[in-house]
Amino acid sequence: MATDLRQSIRDSAAALGFDACRFASAAEPWSAGERLAHFVDAGRHGEMGWMETTLERRAHPTAMWSEARTAIVLGLNYGPELDPLPELADRSAGYVSVYARGDDYHELIKGRLKTLAGQIAARTGEDVKVFVDTAPLMEKPLAQRAGLGWQGKHTNLLSREHGNWLFLGVILSAADLPVDAPETEHCGSCTACLDICPTRAFPAPFQLDARRCLSYLTIEFPGPWPIEFRAATGSRIYGCDDCLAVCPWNKFAAASREARLQARDGLNGPRLAELAELDDAAFRTMFSRSPVKRIGRDRFLRNVLYAIGNSADEALIPVATRLIEDPAPVVRGAAVWALSRLMADDAFAGLAIERLAAEADPDVRAEWSGAPGG
Structure with a gap:
């Protein structure tokens, strides 16, 4: 019965346009909260004060919702048709990160998550909550626990099927559902993502100092940048894809099928x-x-x-x-x-x-x- 329910949920997720749907425990212990605490204690979160104020709630899914038992983790592919890095050669054009060239994925995914969550609640009789990167929930560790991928040396989620190009959404359920096997790390000896970073934002593999990251600086940092990072940004005006786009696992990725995630007119080389x-x-x-x-x-x-x-x-x-x-x-x-x-x-x-x-x-x-x- 539980197996049939899981397959039914996966079928519904696919019908809503999701490219991946897997299950993880939301209640078992994990080390992700401790790693986040070290990140904040070291000041590597920069001006993102909300990470510090919500640290306790971020430590574990049950710290935010004590009734959570299962995490249904959804992935939506936003892969580009072509490698975006050659675009950086045109210095009179601005570079906008691939994820931001179409509609806001938060709104796109949230509506579909709510639809799926309603179906899950009706089938299980248990409460649900939905999350799309706007609440204190650590989606990437949950995605690795669910087997969608692993956090690579660049700290982003990396999938053998979709490369670096997956948006994540999570449904927490109070129902106990069978879980999938977690994914293991498959980066091997590769350091391409670390080597390409224009600002050397990775102090070590699997560690990020956001204060040096061009995505953080272009999006989260409010004032004048430190001088040392300005030349390094090149033509990047919103986000940075270097560590994502250079990954060899992208050879297995496909272009997104979602029309609303396609680049708008004027955002390829504005x-x-x-x-x-x-x-x-x-x-x-x-x-x-x-x-x-x-x-x-x-x-x-x-x-x-x-x-x-x-x-x-x-x-x-x-x-x-x-x-x-x-x-x-x-x-x-x-x-x-x-x-x-x-x-x-x-x-x-x-x-x-x-x-x-x-x-x-x-x-x-x-x-x-x-x-x-x-």
Whole structure:
């Protein structure tokens, strides 16, 4: 009977578009909470204070919901049609992480999870809860326990069937269901993901220092970046796929079948000059229903301007010059840095002398005084 129920759940998940569905214990002990505590104690979470404030709830699924017994872990493939890394060669175009080129996966998956969870609750008679990366639940360790994949040396989930390209969703159930065998680690001696990282964000295999990660810096970090990371970002303006895309296991991956996850027009190689013209309304329109929208226009333009500074494209000097008048200090400061990289020293020095007296924000004044940098 339990086997039939599990297969019925898998069939329903497949009908809803999920590419993987497996079962794990939500109640058994694990070491993931201890590893997370070490990560936070070392300060490697950076400005993500919510990780510290929710640490106890993240320690184990039952710390958040004491009745949880089984985790049904779902995977949705978002694999790109082509290797995205060659796109980084075009320095006048911005690079947006593959996961963020289509609709926001949180909303896409959540609706389907709720549908499936309702069916599971009806079949088992037990309560359920759904999670899509927005609550204090550690999905990746659960996915490894359920056998979907393993956390690779880059700390992301890695699957033999789907490579690095899986969105995760979890349904916790108070029902006791038979579980699948966990996956073991299959990275072997490969260090491709560690070697390619532009900012050396991995202190050791299977460890991440988020403070050095370009995904963290472009998305989570609110202010002006440390100088040392700005040149390393290249043209990456939202997220970074280097450690994912270089993995040899991607040779088994297939392109996503989900239409809403396909790249929108304009997000495969968007031109930096056009992105720099976005005001708040245009930004919200362009990134409606997109995960990019949540970082806001000012933080996004900061990233765009760092990419402009790395472009070596003097045609972008007028674009950056206009943005030294922007109302947002983080944008003005990034524009200063971009100009310090693109302009001849004497021309930049003259502009700095002209602008310093008018600039009130101390962080932006520091940019003028400290540039050229990077």
